[in-house]
Amino acid sequence: MSLCINPNCPHPENPDNLLFCQACGSELLLVTEYRVTRLLSGKGGFGKTYEVSDGNTTKVLKVLINDQPKAIELFQQEARVLRQLHHPGIPKGDRYFTFLPRNSQQPLHCLVMEKIEGLDLEEYQQQRQYHPLEQQSALKWLLQLAKILDKVHQQQFFHRDIKPSNIILKPNGQLVLIDFGTVRETTATYLGKQSSGQVTYIASAGYTPPEQLNYQAVPQSDFFALGRTFVFLLTGKEPTDVEMYDPLNDELNWRSHTINLLPELADFIDQLMMRLARERPANTQVILQRLAEIDRILNSPPPPPPRN
Structure with missing residues (x-):
């Protein structure tokens, strides 16, 4: 299953073989690389956490849904820190990008990182x-x-x-x-x-x-x-x-x-x-x-x- 990350999508579940969401038309293969497979956490007012596949590798996607400047600043800082710190006890930052859902004026800020099992x-x-x-x-x-x-x-x-x-x-x-x-x-x-x-x-x-x-x-x-x-x-x-x-x-x-x-x-x-x-x-x-x-x-x- 592929999940649409558009926060306003009425039916985010899609088959794996689609590139665009059946319900809202948003892209499912994010930045032509990541396919969202399941929701890990929707708790908190700042965002949601998903599991994504990058080829044969499973990673974690954090999506910021709070568009306040301070929230965006902290989110971008987290991305920068994770790319800068290299240690087995710190998750590896993979990529930071913004994603614009179909018919939306507000981009979603996205951070992909290493998935930590345990x-x-x-x-x-x-x-x-x-x-x-x-x-x-x-x-x-x-x-x-x-x-x-x-x-x-x-x-x-x-x-x-x-x-x-x-x-x-x-x-x-x-x-x-x-x-x-x-x-x-x-x-x-x-x-x-x-x-x-x-x-x-x-x-x-x-x-x-x-x-x-x-x-x-x-x-x-x-x-x-x-x-x-x-x-x-x-x-x-x-x-x-x-x-x-x-x-x-x-x-x-x-x-x-x-x-x-x-x-x-x-x-x-x-x-x-x-x-x-x-x-x-x-x-x-x-x-x-x-x-x-x-x-x-x-x-x-x-x-x-x-x-x-």
Whole structure:
């Protein structure tokens, strides 16, 4: 089946052997290359996500249906970032184009990217009935994500929306950070917009740090969200869970809900989540160094037995 992506099409389903939609006349072979095969997600006010075939390769198509200038700017930025970043933990951007449906004056902005197979970490924990993640796996995943963020931050970007649903676990064990639509570049232009309150508001309850709630996100904001993500994984509970979060004191009492967690690892996660951004690790290299130290503690061989 071929799907028509015209948002006003009354019957978007078509046979595979057609080039134009039977109902509205819009093209089905987008930019003479991509055929839309199924809808993956229609949630959210910004757009829809489809599966497309490019010859024998399956890819993902994101279609923006919000024509506000700010939405278009963020969408184009995501396309640029995905083409610029090359890492196994970041989806590959394939192509950005606009598509004009039949009898429409408003073009659709389209982004084709690599299709990532697997489950996001929210779905993964749901499948596991929210059983706390074992610390060896947590340390391995922390290292993977720190290396992904190292790549992102070294290119002068930061993500701004790290959370379990934006991290996919592939069948081969590789984690992939997705949804770069909220990424920002650390430039003088961004800092100027930040100081004048012109920055887009991005918030995910329990994962967004205080400075970002005040429109003042910095690269260390990603570290706070990373720490909160591992609270979720290591406890099986959302950071806003009433069993852990104390609203009167604004404290997250999460350690007692973990299983046999190394104190040094717990201390490190708490450092990631410090309320003040300057009290978190300065950069991803500091994080990688600290994780190497924790790995040595966790995996150091036991001392030899005393000689008689």
